[in-house]
Amino acid sequence: MNHALFRTLGIAALWTAAHTAQAIVIQFDYTYDSGGFFSSHPQAKTLLQTAGNFFGSRLTDHLAAITSSTTNNFTASFTNPTTGNPVSLSNFSVAADTLKVYVGARNLGGTTLAEGGPGGYAVSYSDPTYFTTVSTRGQSGAPNTDFGPWGGTISFNDTVNWYFDPDPTTDEPFTGNDFYSVALHELGHLLGIGTAGSWDHWVSGTQFTGPASESVYGGPVPLSSGLSHWAEGVRGRVNGIPQEAAMDPTLTTGTRKRFTDLDLAALRDIGWQVSAVPLPGAVWLFGSGLVLLGGALRRR
Numbered sequence: 001m002n003h004a005l006f007r008t009l010g011i012a013a014l015w016t017a018a019h020t021a022q023a024i025v026i027q028f029d030y031t032y033d034s035g036g037f038f039s040s041h042p043q044a045k046t047l048l049q050t051a052g053n054f055f056g057s058r059l060t061d062h063l064a065a066i067t068s069s070t071t072n073n074f075t076a077s078f079t080n081p082t083t084g085n086p087v088s089l090s091n092f093s094v095a096a097d098t099l100k101v102y103v104g105a106r107n108l109g110g111t112t113l114a115e116g117g118p119g120g121y122a123v124s125y126s127d128p129t130y131f132t133t134v135s136t137r138g139q140s141g142a143p144n145t146d147f148g149p150w151g152g153t154i155s156f157n158d159t160v161n162w163y164f165d166p167d168p169t170t171d172e173p174f175t176g177n178d179f180y181s182v183a184l185h186e187l188g189h190l191l192g193i194g195t196a197g198s199w200d201h202w203v204s205g206t207q208f209t210g211p212a213s214e215s216v217y218g219g220p221v222p223l224s225s226g227l228s229h230w231a232e233g234v235r236g237r238v239n240g241i242p243q244e245a246a247m248d249p250t251l252t253t254g255t256r257k258r259f260t261d262l263d264l265a266a267l268r269d270i271g272w273q274v275s276a277v278p279l280p281g282a283v284w285l286f287g288s289g290l291v292l293l294g295g296a297l298r299r300r
């Protein structure tokens with residue numbers, strides 16, 4: 001018997017008994033990093049995964065798998081993060097409870113640190129329920145009051161001075177632009193902040209009126225001119241401490257912005273189920289890198 005496998009299964013059973021909620025997996029794909037930004041900055045890969053794990057450990061929606069066949073076929077479309085050209089991938093598949101994120105870097109010009117968002121799609125089908133399942137990923141209010149993307153794309157500006165924190169759990173003085181903060185911000189867009197129909201649902205004039213966000217902020221939340229960010233300087237809290245919100249439009253060099261309670265409330269308003277605290281089991285799973293274990297738990 002394979003001893004390592006035995007141990008893994010034993011731990012998996014324990015985890016299932018202790019935690020009924022399960023986490024989402026954000027899977028980063030470097031296929032389109034043809035400029036080699038991530039291979040030359042391995043710290044960026046680690047920080048991106050840490051940012052992905054932050055959301056993964058908080059979001060507990062069950063996302064339906066997307067599978068493709070000749071009669072029911074899903075085409076994912078997105079911007080190549082390195083060239084900026086459109087990409088279409090037919091026969092696209094993604095596992096249940098998983099989001100796929102294509103990442104790369106290019107010169108985005110000016111003061112833009114990164115850009116990111118959910119991908120588009122086209123569906124050819126013979127079974128109408130296939131269309132509903134893959135376009136909403138089983139989120140019954142989508143697209144108006146819930147959101148279920150397949151994933152999307154993020155491109156980082158490879159001409160700016162990045163700070164790659166060797167340990168993003170600690171805050172220390174630094175110069176440059178905090179890569180971890182920007183990764184959190186772009187994943188926020190990918191998850192629908194400023195981009196989903198269920199975000200637009202709560203936009204009224206230049207304010208966001210989602211009930212979870214209003215409750216945290218104490219009223220309608222002002223938005224920036226493009227209506228896809230909080231207004232400049234809007235604040236939320238991290239562990240009770242006030243901080244400029246992650247999803248306002250700017251990041252000051254030499255500063256870190258973690259995801260605040262207000263940013264998380266926006267995800268709730270978009271339709272995500274956000275656990276009040278990080279799932280300890282999920283954090284442990286991601287931290288240990290036992291991907292197979294997570295896969296086994298999601299099969300039910």
Ligand SMILES: [Ca+2]
Nearest residue numbers: 165167170171
């Ligand atoms: Ca640190």
Ligand SMILES: [Ca+2]
Nearest residue numbers: 061139271272
């Ligand atoms: Ca949902």
Ligand SMILES: [Zn+2]
Nearest residue numbers: 185189229249
């Ligand atoms: Zn933004």
